[in-house]
Amino acid sequence: MATWFTEKQTENFGITAKVKRSLHKERTDFQDLEMLETEEWGNMLVLDDMVMTTEKDEFVYHEMLAHVPLFTHPSPKKVLVVGGGDGGVIREVLKHESVEKAVLVEIDGKVIEYSKQYLPAISGALEDPRVDVQVDDGFMHIAKSKREYDVIMVDSTEPVGPAVSLFSKGFYEGIAKALKEDGILVAQTDNPWFKSELVRQVHADVKETFPITKVYTANIPTYPSGLWTFTMGSKIYHPQRIPVERFTNIKTKYYTSELHNACFALPKFVKEIIE
Amino acid sequence: MATWFTEKQTENFGITAKVKRSLHKERTDFQDLEMLETEEWGNMLVLDDMVMTTEKDEFVYHEMLAHVPLFTHPSPKKVLVVGGGDGGVIREVLKHESVEKAVLVEIDGKVIEYSKQYLPAISGALEDPRVDVQVDDGFMHIAKSKREYDVIMVDSTEPVGPAVSLFSKGFYEGIAKALKEDGILVAQTDNPWFKSELVRQVHADVKETFPITKVYTANIPTYPSGLWTFTMGSKIYHPQRIPVERFTNIKTKYYTSELHNACFALPKFVKEIIE
Numbered sequence: 001m002a003t004w005f006t007e008k009q010t011e012n013f014g015i016t017a018k019v020k021r022s023l024h025k026e027r028t029d030f031q032d033l034e035m036l037e038t039e040e041w042g043n044m045l046v047l048d049d050m051v052m053t054t055e056k057d058e059f060v061y062h063e064m065l066a067h068v069p070l071f072t073h074p075s076p077k078k079v080l081v082v083g084g085g086d087g088g089v090i091r092e093v094l095k096h097e098s099v100e101k102a103v104l105v106e107i108d109g110k111v112i113e114y115s116k117q118y119l120p121a122i123s124g125a126l127e128d129p130r131v132d133v134q135v136d137d138g139f140m141h142i143a144k145s146k147r148e149y150d151v152i153m154v155d156s157t158e159p160v161g162p163a164v165s166l167f168s169k170g171f172y173e174g175i176a177k178a179l180k181e182d183g184i185l186v187a188q189t190d191n192p193w194f195k196s197e198l199v200r201q202v203h204a205d206v207k208e209t210f211p212i213t214k215v216y217t218a219n220i221p222t223y224p225s226g227l228w229t230f231t232m233g234s235k236i237y238h239p240q241r242i243p244v245e246r247f248t249n250i251k252t253k254y255y256t257s258e259l260h261n262a263c264f265a266l267p268k269f270v271k272e273i274i275e
Numbered sequence: 276m277a278t279w280f281t282e283k284q285t286e287n288f289g290i291t292a293k294v295k296r297s298l299h300k301e302r303t304d305f306q307d308l309e310m311l312e313t314e315e316w317g318n319m320l321v322l323d324d325m326v327m328t329t330e331k332d333e334f335v336y337h338e339m340l341a342h343v344p345l346f347t348h349p350s351p352k353k354v355l356v357v358g359g360g361d362g363g364v365i366r367e368v369l370k371h372e373s374v375e376k377a378v379l380v381e382i383d384g385k386v387i388e389y390s391k392q393y394l395p396a397i398s399g400a401l402e403d404p405r406v407d408v409q410v411d412d413g414f415m416h417i418a419k420s421k422r423e424y425d426v427i428m429v430d431s432t433e434p435v436g437p438a439v440s441l442f443s444k445g446f447y448e449g450i451a452k453a454l455k456e457d458g459i460l461v462a463q464t465d466n467p468w469f470k471s472e473l474v475r476q477v478h479a480d481v482k483e484t485f486p487i488t489k490v491y492t493a494n495i496p497t498y499p500s501g502l503w504t505f506t507m508g509s510k511i512y513h514p515q516r517i518p519v520e521r522f523t524n525i526k527t528k529y530y531t532s533e534l535h536n537a538c539f540a541l542p543k544f545v546k547e548i549i550e
Contacts, residue, residue: 004445011314012293013290014292017289018288039287040286195495217282217494219492219494219542221501226502227496256542259542262538262540265534265536265537266531267528267530268528268534269529
């Protein structure tokens with residue numbers, strides 16, 4: 001008998017993936033965690049019944065969360081990733097030679113532990129000497145940071161469970177204070193098909209806090225609707241006015257310098273959500 | 276008991292949608308046809324167990340198939356749609372005032388019949404006096420057309436069943452002959468995640484036939500992987516070198532003139548498929 005994992009992305013729609021076996025399953029202090037070995041997507045991290053990342057399509061999300069802000073900043077040295085315990089964003093951050101220190105603040109140590117065990121190609125970079133891994137509350141870490149970071153990336157789960165506070169206006173205001181005077185925030189902000197109100201609200205909140213606010217998208221097959229949004233708040237640098245010479249050659253599978261600009265061209269209905 | 280329709284987009288992955296009821300189901304001369312009323316997507320046309328179109332997300336596919344070539348051509352007057360019996364592409368074609376005649380050649384009259392009955396917002400344009408609906412074999416129609424059309428759009432199903440011949444090199448060569456000397460072809464060409472060899476092959480075939488060959492993408496939530504490709508073959512006009520004044524104001528929900536250019540910026544792994 002074949003086992004299938006089904007994520008109900010809405011009450012009435014979902015994706016379903018054939019499972020070879022469950023590699024690990026537990027209730028952590030924060031959420032239900034399961035690591036599945038799937039036929040189509042390789043190993044898959046599932047939190048609270050939602051796909052967080054898979055070996056096959058993880059590069060899209062991780063590259064697009066990291067490289068768009070990092071190439072927007074002329075010389076990012078100190079970077080913070082809130083969430084992202086799988087290590088995928090950190091792996092991409094370290095491709096930028098200017099980065100001297102990358103801090104990861106993940107609230108759930110179990111995500112880190114099982115990503116290291118079952119997602120080595122994603123989590124391997126967590127061992128890099130430039131990386132400081134902290135198992136801690138991202139909201140609290142932000143609250144006590146002042147003018148420290150060049151770029152802060154919010155790689156959170158959906159706004160349920162431990163991530164609720166990571167979608168609040170107070171959090172974005174805290175991030176603005178934790179950033180240097182030319183810093184950049186980027187956050188994953190769900191999809192416009194099923195979560196238009198969330199996309200609208202986050203954009204409005206970031207816009208009240210940052211002089212430059214832009215939304216961009218990427219296609220992620222295992223995420224709801226496949227059309228994912230990222231919201232950027234920037235104090236000085238405009239992501240679409242980057243000198244060509246800044247695009248150094250890094251190895252990617254999704255991101256290109258051409259896409260860096262193109263990803264800000266939003267479908268009309270998405271523009272209408274945030275206008 | 277709730278009924279769910281599941282499309283296996285690959286052997287090991289699929290989408291699943293809650294069904295209110297089946298509105299119609301039959302084996303036509305060419306394929307299995309079912310019209311479902313779904314909770315999430317409204318009415319949904321399913322052919323051979325594959326989602327063809329839904330009321331909620333149909334605008335993406337129809338707009339992107341139609342407007343990218345139609346704005347690339349300076350004055351499209353006579354347009355052919357091969358397949359597309361639901362009428363969605365025709366609806367978009369008619370938004371262009373230069374169009375004097377739009378011919379639809381759909382092999383399966385049942386698709387037209389049940390689209391008219393259950394997808395009125397999509398199929399309504401088929402009644403327009405500028406439209407000539409022909410229930411016929413698209414391959415044969417192309418074979419007997421010479422220098423007739425400004426733009427030909429291939430709105431086919433996947434390359435199984437009646438659509439196999441619509442993915443052959445001979446078909447694209449026929450289209451080149453059926454087009455005027457400055458004509459443009461565009462075809463839906465599936466997704467790069469699960470069908471990379473198809474994307475590669477069609478691009479190679481079109482490139483041998485047309486001086487300018489370009490692939491562009493759109494996000495369609497109910498199609499496999501959500502990342503859909505369209506392949507354009509053009510005799511003279513380059514789709515990314517359009518005078519701004521050509522973008523007349525038409526009502527859309529996905530397409531914008533900014534996206535017209537941005538949609539050609541391909542993810543790196545897609546570029547690598549066609550290079």
